[in-house]
């Protein structure tokens with residue numbers, strides 16, 4: 001039992017880690033509601049049993065699902081710096097940023113518990129305790145009710161503040177406090193007792209605002225520059241003992257590891273290198289797609305060499321007062337020099353180091369880059385500082401950053417190949433209890449294109465689901481299910497949407513994609529098709545490449561286009577021209593993007609010819625957009641249209657000749673909701689599927705759900721208004 005719970009806590013932290021990742025820009029991992037709900041409700045159950053003699057669970061997974069499923073809410077959850085779940089007088093606070101959470105019972109005495117599993121050491125209770133709770137407790141004394149009112153008002157105030165344009169927030173803050181203070185003075189004469197409470201509330205409020213300002217919870221803007229949160233947002237330093245990652249934790253990138261090995265050697269003993277006159281790089285640029293383990297590799301270098309690791313992100317240098325970005329860079333290097341040998345890691349360097357621009361929107365961006373450049377020139381090669389930067393868009397970087405003496409070593413961190421994926425699967429499988437029959441090779445074959453982060457996520461999802469089901473071990477079935485989640489995004493937990501007309505439309509739309517993919521020679525093989533909503537889309541047709549591909553042929557790209565067109569064509573053929581829906585918007589935008597690239601970048605249109613027409617889009621280009629002959633622009637436009645039109649026609653021919661199969665497939669989708677590639681093939685050849693329909697399964701699973709309701713409080717940090 002205990003171990004199952006630990007697993008869930010670990011899983012919960014993983015999920016909060018996902019939250020943190022999705023806040024960090026590129027949304028590569030959508031929040032998996034089902035898994036999060038499962039782990040949350042388990043934790044709840046656990047807390048409940050510790051704090052109350054009542055052994056029944058205070059909240060069921062279903063209820064938690066319902067709460068999290070609300071799509072607007074879940075999108076907002078992904079942006080939260082803190083999520084707090086209240087039930088009766090127990091509170092669970094989750095702090096994605098530090099991958100920690102704590103459980104607390106409000107009342108006369110506060111019992112707290114911190115489960116810290118994680119990267120950078122356990123935060124102490126006081127660290128994770130929000131300033132709000134702190135002050136509400138401090139000031140409330142035994143009058144719990146009052147302070148709760150305060151918190152409520154505070155929440156109201158905070159949410160009101162967020163609705164305002166950012167430049168007005170400061171004014172609002174001042175006004176609000178002034179108003180309350182003057183109100184309090186006039187109220188004082190009438191009712192001493194009340195004013196006492198009020199005064200406490202004001203003090204509380206002022207403290208909150210001040211504290212919020214300090215911790216970055218509240219940010220003040222002047223013009224379009226932001227001040228505030230200057231005190232606590234210095235680059236966070238992870239001490240050597242905290243970086244416990246070693247090269248052994250980094251799997252499936254042997255070449256990259258080899259390339260950075262000598263850096264480790266150097267950091268361990270810089271003297272040795274200086275003595276022999278060796279010249280080591282000052283900066284290393286890790287280039288690769290998100291989730292391939294660039295951060296992990298940098299950490300491992302620090303861990304292997306046992307040196308301090310300064311972790312920052314390019315975006316942290318942004319959004320500050322004029323000159324603040326430059327100041328932070330300077331501070332960072334000053335601190336690093338004092339701790340040499342050490343590593344400075346700058347994640348997403350493209351957000352600060354992109355090409356220097358001379359426009360009025362970003363007048364100060366250049367200062368930050370210039371500072372970075374001068375700092376890097378400022379220390380000598382053998383001073384013991386290695387700056388490691390990560391990016392997935394090396395083309396966007398300012399050329400000056402790439403010159404010798406700066407980031408002159410480039411290490412590519414690609415998506416893992418087959419052998420790499422086997423290695424990564426082995427690594428993460430070894431951390432869970434799984435059945436003997438699982439073959440990492442099979443898993444690796446079925447996950448072409450997955451990154452290390454995807455694989456970690458997949459194994460973790462499987463373990464979570466198995467724990468929720470009280471399974472003894474993680475079986476292949478769980479892993480398969482988890483792969484689909486990673487591949488297609490988390491499914492809506494409530495199953496199909498309640499609108500059967502929309503479902504019918506989705507079924508024919510997806511069946512259209514599926515059929516075109518089956519009958520187009522170079523299309524990526526079909527994996528699964530579903531009409532259960534996932535993410536933003538109502539249905540999904542998933543394809544999975546059979547093997548790693550290092551390049552795409554023109555035929556493959558055209559096939560991809562045809563498959564994308566299949567959805568709209570299907571709607572048109574079945575429901576008529578004026579009954580087509582908005583459902584094809586995403587298909588069309590992706591298709592257009594692909595067609596544009598084929599014509600403008602890949603030279604795949606004979607008429608337009610072998611020329612890269614995007615090269616002129618930047619400042620220093622020899623040929624500017626305006627130099628392009630109008631006929632050429634017209635030709636490009638016409639060719640893009642032609643590529644799309646032809647693809648549409650090919651899809652139409654297929655679906656017109658496969659009417660019968662189309663209908664069979666759509667009907668089967670309506671009945672079974674999700675079909676595997678094999679099942680699709682059975683259905684269109686007129687055979688039956690031998691498993692109960694989801695409707696039948698649901699009916700037999702109907703359970704009682706009469707539990708008390710749950711309140712979800714969300715604390716927002718980032719000033720992005722409500723929704």
Ligand SMILES: Nc1ncnc2c1ncn2[C@@H]1O[C@H](COP(=O)(O)OP(=O)(O)OP(=O)(O)O)[C@@H](O)[C@H]1O
Pocket residue numbers: 249250251252253288289290291292293294295296297347390392424427451452453454456
């Ligand atoms: N090659 C790998 N071996 C083991 N684990 C990996 C590997 N790649 C990724 N992971 C797992 O995925 C997590 C996320 O990877 P990481 O943050 O290092 O990726 P990244 O390339 O830095 O992404 P981003 O560019 O978004 O910052 C890692 O913490 C690790 O747990």
Ligand SMILES: [Zn+2]
Pocket residue numbers: 509513567568583584587
């Ligand atoms: Zn579609």
